[in-house]
Amino acid sequence: MTLGIDGDLEHGGTEVVEAASVEKTFEGQDVPPWQGQVTVRAMVVSLVLSVLFTFIVMKLNLTTGIIPSLNISAGLLGFFFVKTWTKLLAKSGLLMQPFTRQENTVIQTCVVAASGIAFSGGFGSYMFGMSSDIAKQSPEASSAKDVKDPGLGWMIGFLFVVSFLGLFSVVPLRKIMIVDFKLTYPSGTATAHLINSFHTTEGAKLAKKQVRALGKFFSFSFFWGFFQWFFTAGDGCGFASFPTFGLKAYQSQFFFDFSATYVGVGMICPYIINISLLVGGVLSWAVMWPLIANKKGDWFPADLKSSSLHGLQGYKVSIAIAMILGDGLYNFVKVLGRTLFGLYKEFCKKKRDTISDLDSDIPPSVTYDEKRRTEMFQRDRIPSWFSITGYVTIAVISIVTVPQIFHQLKWYYIVVIYIIAPALAFCNAYGCGLTDWSLASTYGKLAIFTIGAWAGASQGGVLAGLAACGVMMNIVSTAADLMQDFKTGYMTLASPRSMFVSQVLGTSMGCVISPCVFWLFYKAFGNLGVPGSAYPAPYALVYRNMSILGVDGFSALPRYCLTLCCVFFFGAIGINLIGDVVGEKCAKFIPVPMAMAIPFYIGSYFAIDMCVGSLILFIWQTVDKANADAFGPAVASGLICGDGIWTLPSSFLALAGVKPPICMKFLSRRENAEVDAFLGS
Numbered sequence: 001m002t003l004g005i006d007g008d009l010e011h012g013g014t015e016v017v018e019a020a021s022v023e024k025t026f027e028g029q030d031v032p033p034w035q036g037q038v039t040v041r042a043m044v045v046s047l048v049l050s051v052l053f054t055f056i057v058m059k060l061n062l063t064t065g066i067i068p069s070l071n072i073s074a075g076l077l078g079f080f081f082v083k084t085w086t087k088l089l090a091k092s093g094l095l096m097q098p099f100t101r102q103e104n105t106v107i108q109t110c111v112v113a114a115s116g117i118a119f120s121g122g123f124g125s126y127m128f129g130m131s132s133d134i135a136k137q138s139p140e141a142s143s144a145k146d147v148k149d150p151g152l153g154w155m156i157g158f159l160f161v162v163s164f165l166g167l168f169s170v171v172p173l174r175k176i177m178i179v180d181f182k183l184t185y186p187s188g189t190a191t192a193h194l195i196n197s198f199h200t201t202e203g204a205k206l207a208k209k210q211v212r213a214l215g216k217f218f219s220f221s222f223f224w225g226f227f228q229w230f231f232t233a234g235d236g237c238g239f240a241s242f243p244t245f246g247l248k249a250y251q252s253q254f255f256f257d258f259s260a261t262y263v264g265v266g267m268i269c270p271y272i273i274n275i276s277l278l279v280g281g282v283l284s285w286a287v288m289w290p291l292i293a294n295k296k297g298d299w300f301p302a303d304l305k306s307s308s309l310h311g312l313q314g315y316k317v318s319i320a321i322a323m324i325l326g327d328g329l330y331n332f333v334k335v336l337g338r339t340l341f342g343l344y345k346e347f348c349k350k351k352r353d354t355i356s357d358l359d360s361d362i363p364p365s366v367t368y369d370e371k372r373r374t375e376m377f378q379r380d381r382i383p384s385w386f387s388i389t390g391y392v393t394i395a396v397i398s399i400v401t402v403p404q405i406f407h408q409l410k411w412y413y414i415v416v417i418y419i420i421a422p423a424l425a426f427c428n429a430y431g432c433g434l435t436d437w438s439l440a441s442t443y444g445k446l447a448i449f450t451i452g453a454w455a456g457a458s459q460g461g462v463l464a465g466l467a468a469c470g471v472m473m474n475i476v477s478t479a480a481d482l483m484q485d486f487k488t489g490y491m492t493l494a495s496p497r498s499m500f501v502s503q504v505l506g507t508s509m510g511c512v513i514s515p516c517v518f519w520l521f522y523k524a525f526g527n528l529g530v531p532g533s534a535y536p537a538p539y540a541l542v543y544r545n546m547s548i549l550g551v552d553g554f555s556a557l558p559r560y561c562l563t564l565c566c567v568f569f570f571g572a573i574g575i576n577l578i579g580d581v582v583g584e585k586c587a588k589f590i591p592v593p594m595a596m597a598i599p600f601y602i603g604s605y606f607a608i609d610m611c612v613g614s615l616i617l618f619i620w621q622t623v624d625k626a627n628a629d630a631f632g633p634a635v636a637s638g639l640i641c642g643d644g645i646w647t648l649p650s651s652f653l654a655l656a657g658v659k660p661p662i663c664m665k666f667l668s669r670r671e672n673a674e675v676d677a678f679l680g681s
Contacts, residue, residue, distance in 0.1 A: 022196055023372045023493075029100070034380050034495035037102040038502055045081045046107050046502075049074060050114035050509050054517045056644030057115050059261065061124030062521060062528065062535040064598060064606050068268040071112055071191045073214070073637035078107035079198045080211040101199040102494040108191060109485045109499060110506035113478075117510025120440065120477040121159055123518040124537050126448075126469045129544035133529045137313075137541050138548060145408065145460035150522055154405050155515040161398040162471050163507050166478030167500070168394065169422040170429050171387035174486050174496060179374055181342070183433030185487035192491035210634040217635050221260040221642025228258065229650055233663035235527075240534070243666050244608075250666075252285045253603020262606045264639030266613020267632055272588055273595045274610040280596030281604025289316065300558040314558045316601050317545045322565035323597035324542070326572030328442040334580075335431035335439060342434055373490050380495040391422070398471075406467040408460030413451050417471055424472070425479035432480040433487075440480065444473030445546060452550035461551035466543060478507065524651035531602075538602040572597075 053070055060067050082099050089095040121127060128134060130148040170177075177183050197203035232238035239258040243250035266274050292315050296302045304311035366374075395418045403411050424443050432438050452465025482503050489499040527533040529540055554562050572593035579590035599607055613636070620628040667675065 021368055022193075022491075023369045025200060026101070026196075026493075031376060031493050032097070032100060032102060034498040034501070036097065037100070037106050037494055037498040038505070039097065039103055039106075041082060041085055042078075042103050042106050042502075043110070043505065045078055045085075046110035046114070046506065047509060048081070049077055049107070049111045050506065050513055051517075052641065052645060053111055053115035054118045054510070054513050055647055056261075056640055057118040058123060058514070058517050058521060059535075059644050059647050060265070061119060061539075062128075062537045064262075064602065065124055065539045066265060066269070066598065066606075066610075067119055068265045068636075068640070069187070070115060070637070071108065071187065072194060072633045073641065074111040074115075075104065075108040075191060075194050075198070076207060076210055076214065076634065076637070078111065079104050079195075079207055082107065083204075101195050101492045102489075102498065104195050104198060105192075105485075105489055105492045105494040106498055106502040108195065109488070109502045110509070113481065113485075113503045113506025114510035114513060116477070116481060117159060117163060117507060118514040118517065120163075120474050121155075121510070121514050121518075122466075122470050122473070122543075123514065125441070125539040125543045126444065126466045126473070127155065128518075128529060128537055128540040129542075129547070130463055130466050131529070131540070134537070134540045134544050137529075137531070138544055146462040148406065148463060150519070152515055152519045155518070156512060158402065158405050158470070159474075159511040159515065160508075161394065161401045162474045163478060163511055164504065165391060165394050165398070165418070165421065166425050166475040167482050167503060167507070168387045168391040169425040169475065170479045170483055171382050171500065172384045173426060173429070174382075174483070175378065177429065177433060177483055178486055178490050179377060181430075181433070183430070183483075183487070184436075185433045185484050186436040188484035188487035189491060191484075192488045195488070195492050206630065210631060213631045214634040214638040214641070217264075217638030218642040218645075221264070221639045222646050223642075224258075224260055225643045225646030225650070229646075229653075230660050231662045231664040233660040234665075235533075237660075237663040237665055239664070241664075241666065247666070247668050252290075253281065253599075253605055254285065254608065255605050256608050256612065257605045259606065259609050260639040260643040262609035263613040263616070264636040264643075266610030267617045267636035267639070269610060269614075271614050271618070272590070273592060274607065274614045276591040276593075276595035277599055277607035278604060278611055279591050281599035281607050283596070284316075284319075284600040285603055288319075299560055310558050315561055315564065317542060318549075318557055318561050318565050319568050320597045320600040321542055321546055321549070322569040323572045323593050323600070325445065326569040327576060327593040327597070328439065328445060330573045330576040332439050332442050334576075335434070336427060338434050339427055339431045342430065373493060376493045377490050377496060380497040382496055382500060402467070402471065406463060408455060408464040409451070409467040409471075410455075410464075413454065413464065413468060414471065417447065417451075417468060417475075421472065421475045425476045428476040429480045429483040433483060438477065438480045440473050440477035441469075443476045444469040447472040448543070448547050449550040452547050455551070457551045462544070462547045465547040465550050469543065469547075478503075520651050520655075521647070524654040536602055538598070542601065 053074065056070070057067055082103065086095055086099045122129075128150065132147050132149055135147045198207045228239050232240070241250075242255060242258065244256040245254050249255065289312065292299065293312055296312075300311045300314070399411050399414050399418070402414055403409055428439055428443065447468040448465040451468035452461040455461035455464040482500070485499050485503055486496060488494070489496060521535065522528055525533075525535055528535050529537040557565075575590060575593050579587040582590065617628060617632055617636075620632065
């Protein structure tokens with residue numbers, strides 16, 4: 001996984017170059033059995049890192065919904081912790097088993113699986129969108145049948161019964177995808193190259209330096225977050241409210257909020273993503289919203305609440321949704337087309353190979369690496385009966401359990417989802433192998449509209465649609481993630497069984513850790529999901545309004561809103577089409593509609609932070625490209641991890657009732673004079 005924007009786009013354009021022969025470097029090393037790859041120390045390190053990364057992902061979820069790739073950080077930190085562990089044991093003479101690249105792969109797989117639940121679990125989107133806090137912002141559907149507030153018990157239970165189906169659905173296809181079709185899975189392949197390099201002499205030296213750089217910037221980011229906390233005693237206080245470009249620009253959400261997290265995210269995300277965010281913010285908050293606000297009393301009533309879908313809020317949310325759907329539909333059709341075409345080519349290739357095999361007994365030439373990896377990959381088989389039995393068993397449990405959690409989601413809705421889910425999981429996993437794009441939440445949005453419309457408004461269709469989104473999204477997301485991990489395991493000689501077991505263990509960890517971390521945020525920060533707060537959870541309202549539109553149609557929208565939505569829907573398709581037509585060289589200058597849509601609702605402040613991160617990386621690469629490429633991801637990860645982990649002590653302080661001592665606010669000269677006059681009186 002290289003980049004997630006609301007889960008729809010996970011694409012980083014990773015270029016993978018195979019070395020002459022990687023496996024000859026490790027020729028003298030024994031590969032432990034799969035039980036020796038899933039070690040106790042690997043699981044302990046995975047648990048610690050899973051908590052760390054879940055806090056990071058949860059914070060990003062509840063602020064903007066942009067999740068950068070954490071695979072490199074997981075692999076690097078996993079290598080560092082276990083390598084340190086084994087060195088200490090070796091010095092004391094207690095080391096029983098050396099640290100292998102297969103064990104490193106298990107840790108990376110487990111951590112990414114666990115932290116991935118924080119995203120696919122919908123804590124910043126569909127699941128939190130069910131709550132009364134978000135429903136208050138959409139008064140059109142806020143009755144009891146359309147609301148379900150977060151609860152630790154039901155969230156853990158729901159995730160456990162829906163998060164494992166995707167794993168069992170694609171296990172029988174692992175050989176076809178990895179060995180027969182030789183799908184690239186760029187992220188999985190890049191992660192494998194990274195892990196392989198760690199376990200060479202030169203790679204270990206570089207990894208040590210990278211960890212040192214990560215640690216420095218982790219410390220800086222953590223203490224910077226701690227320092228900022230002292231000045232946030234009230235709403236709108238602190239460095240995060242600094243009017244960098246003036247008070248007028250601040251009111252239009254244009255300011256630098258001094259977030260180390262988003263500077264780090266900007267260093268990891270492609271340049272075009274950050275520029276697209278800024279373009280979207282300028283187009284919406286600097287141009288469109290002021291123009292539409294001037295139509296108050298004409299296009300929409302002047303006395304509406306700011307949260308009503310019949311007012312300016314309706315334009316903000318609906319146009320953002322239109323762009324997201326346009327971009328998602330285009331990429332869905334594109335990836336599906338490439339999937340079908342790829343399958344057709346493979347079918348024709350198999351047919352030709354069968355004919356040539358009849359004419360000649362000479363086997364096709366394979367490299368030493370391919371032969372070695374294929375041999376190891378097929379050694380520990382996972383029986384098909386096991387995956388089919390597992391899928392059916394969990395599906396039956398889910399069909400019985402989920403309607404008890406969501407009464408609006410009838411058992412026959414779930415049966416229909418589970419019948420078509422394996423085909424969609426295959427499409428997502430295959431498309432991800434070809435393009436590195438996971439369209440998990442696109443499939444989730446299809447479930448929102450279809451199940452929501454099927455249930456209808458009178459039967460709680462809004463909640464049914466959101467719950468169906470969660471069921472579908474978890475299946476197709478975990479399927480693509482598992483196949484990526486199989487590719488990583490294939491290239492590091494990790495057993496398919498160890499990959500599957502580590503994915504199951506990581507998913508199990510995530511099903512407990514993610515709800516607990518969200519619950520801590522929910523209880524510690526009372527204004528979760530409120531626009532303008534530290535954690536506005538913008539996608540929660542977007543997903544809820546998608547469900548409302550799916551149930552009620554377009555009747556809730558204000559005047560000309562549907563016309564504008566159509567313009568931006570087809571505009572998103574057109575921008576994508578232009579990007580594909582002009583070729584790869586020019587496409588890097590074409591904005592990404594999905595990224596443009598995010599600031600339409602929440603503003604551009606985080607986009608400015610991310611552009612600062614891009615600028616830092618650009619200057620660094622200009623001055624010293626080799627060091628920038630080697631240490632850039634480590635520096636960015638340190639900034640993200642330090643600021644992200646600061647939320648743990650800050651949430652404990654909030655729960656304990658400890659408040660910051662200072663409120664630093666910025667006033668205009670006129671407002672300052674009024675305050676002075678008031679205090680003087």
